[in-house]
Amino acid sequence: MSAAIETPPETPAEKTAVLPTVSVEEKPFRPGMSGVLGRGLAWAAVAWLVLAVPGNHLSPFDLGVSDVGVLSTAAIFAIIGLSLNVLIGYAGTISLGHQAFVGIGAFTSAFVVTDLGMEFWLAVPIAAIMGGVQAALLGAISLRLSGLYFALVTLAYGMFAEESLFGIAALTGGEGGKAAPRPIGFETDYQYYYVCLAFLALVWWLDLRLTRTKGGRALQALRENPRVASSYGINVKAYTMLAFVVSGVFAAIGGSLLAHHDEVIVPSSFDFELALLFVLMTVVGGLRNRLGVVLGSVFFALLGSGFLVEALHLTGFVEGVIGLPKEFVALVIGPILLLLTITRFPGGIGQQVAPVRGWMLGGRFDRHAGAVKEIEVNDVRA
């Protein structure tokens, strides 16, 4: 575009010189030969790390059974993180009772497999439906309450589920817990890891579809401002419900996988602390950033089990110098990361990895990609 501002000449001698228009053609960036090779290698490394290493294929590391178990948990946590991301990130409603969402999926799945004698592959969809139904019930309440009050309801709901609902011995086995056997053919931890990974891929794809369709755009609009959204003909109630149901379905899938991963589940493992951990990993990961949420969840799952500290050979430093036992690293470091995230880097991990992500998808390495200025958790109803 040529500048079209006409200033009156100061002296008659001066004339406005007409500059030739400079046309900047925005050519899409294409990486060169070495760029393609580099990106290909990076993709291969990621694929190797995610697909081959946990199964001990083509790998110099000899991962033990418990290590692979931790990796499965990481994949499951990623699913739960994506579920919470739908609620906090897309719908702008905070849930402090997400352990109930996960727990309902877990106990439904265990009940279906152990008491009704059905297959694992049938139990997961049934658990997902249950999760969707309970989330819809809670969502119906949330439509009448503003953000902070709803957070309080989810808190009470989580406590109620933990103490009353999961205490019904006929359904959940009470204190002794309930057995949840793994599917035939996937009994070992190595095999079960790929089941979790497949479900993570499925949930990722569903989440991608959600954000790319009309529903996702509607959610984005109503999160920014429900009144404006409804004036554009978006049914605010229906789409908030959609977000709840989707979140409930994802969480129940995660819970179901968690149940069959642990093989025996007890009600007391679904406590308030777990709910807070879920919020932590999602916010630190970076709300509305799918990759960030997954990385954040994986990070916290690995940190919580002490796996990350061991893998990085930091045990001596953490336990010796700081005097922090490795099981407590997540408990102490995690909340501090959360506070740093919301006060300093609102984009979370997703913001930090955005340049790498852009590069791997074939763009330039842009250091400033993914910068988020505004604080992300936003509920105008609050």
Place this chain on the structure above:
Amino acid sequence: MTIDELGIVLVTGVLQGSVYALVALGIVLVYRASGVFNFAQAEFGTTGLFAAFVAVEIWGWSYGWGVLFGLLAAVAMGLLTERLVIHPLRDASKVTLLVGTAGVALTAVGIQFWQNNEVPIRQMPKIVEGVAATPFGAAVTYQQLITFGVLCAVAVALAVFFRSPSGLAIQAAQQESTAAELVGISVRRVSMMTWGIAALLGGLAGVLAGPNTTFTAGFLTFGAGRALLPGLMAAVLAGMRSMPGAVIGGLVVGVVEQLGTLSALEQVHGAKALVLFVFLLAVLLLRPQGLFVRRAAT
């Protein structure tokens, strides 16, 4: 269900409710100042309790100085929270602030778990041991009576304080911060002061409730002395604004929670949590502006 049973519910409920009322007072104060549901409120109490415990049992201080040290620790935590988390987030949305206070609570819980790793279950001695009376057959300890007495004293003290110049400054800044700045009130100092008082109230709840049972990390948030959710509920009953409402709300929530111990609900698992959840839903759906306020909360 006999009269005795209801009597026990009433007595235990009111005594338990005193702790909730102390927590609720802090929550209401903070809500009026910063407009946030303070999820760290109960953790101020646990931190104070831990500090008092360390001073009394490990350093061998006398009880009074130990409690004072605990309260100071709670106040310090409250002031730090205001400086490091609430102030930087003053322009952020309320839900972000809520996540921030939850982060403060979690940080405190994490540090308590870590420092308390070797002996996870602790016991703080009572101020006065023994049972004072047994109305309807419910044992009322001196500790519980003292808690109730402290609540009454705090309520009166707060009522007097909010009529003093500093108290009026706080109220002015909370109602209209820009106008308060214009007449020379430092909103920043008022915010610090409010958080300090709220943390002091939380600390009182902690050092008074702690000796009733053994305590662990996160005692008042999700441990044995769980008071965060009841405290928040009491604050909701007070419409998040009324201080007398918070006191009465705390006592009401205490009694309602005790209804879960009635023999009629013996078969129901976790009846207390169930009763509280239903009560919260009923209040929020029927009278979201709170029970003890005339106008709708804004």
